[in-house]
Amino acid sequence: MSHPTVPGSSYPSSRLPIGWARVRGDSMRPLLAPGDRLLVRYGARVRAGDVVVARFADGTVAVKRATERRTTRDGRPAWWLLSDDPEVGVDSRHRGPVADADVLAVVLARVWPRPTRLRRGAAPQP
Template sequence: MERAATGGRRRLGIAVVRGDSMRPALQPGQRLLVLYGARVRPGRVVVARFADGTLAVKRVAERRGSGWWLLSDNAEAGVDSRHRGAVPDEDVAGVVRVRLWPWPRLL
């Protein structure tokens, strides 16, 4: 990810969970602290943009080619890489570090 615009500093942002695809770990309405420019690794929860422009919160399963295979924790809900394929590096916006609300917790 490009960090030149921030002087090499990582940026923080907030994401809100929508839908049931990340249950039971994450519930709809929970607020997440996202660290942009953080290192992506298997097992981490990320915010990513699928090819159709949809932003999603998903868990990194593995590296596939030049992208990441992202999965829902709840395989019966939502859409993930099983439906849309690997997500290129540049489309992984950031890594979720903390669930802020309603009960703070490191992820």
């Protein structure tokens, strides 16, 4: 599973809209690999195809791809989040949709070790 590590305080307490995350796990390969450092924007508008940092209902924070906006059974808007590698990691197929408020940030770029701006789109095909 791709889990971000966000050093320092997060956006809600520091009021800084930009932050860092570090990828753990293989679920976002080939786009992202364990150890990649990411530049993220907290509170950014999420669109289908964006790579995001989100908190699942069990508290797990992960880097996943937002694929479509849905409505939960209680009528709240939520995102369906998937791994780029469907054989690895846990995502909305296992844990269900993630409420809008739990999509914490949109990934803007990988800054280390191979700087790359992330573009919106579908998961790369193997």
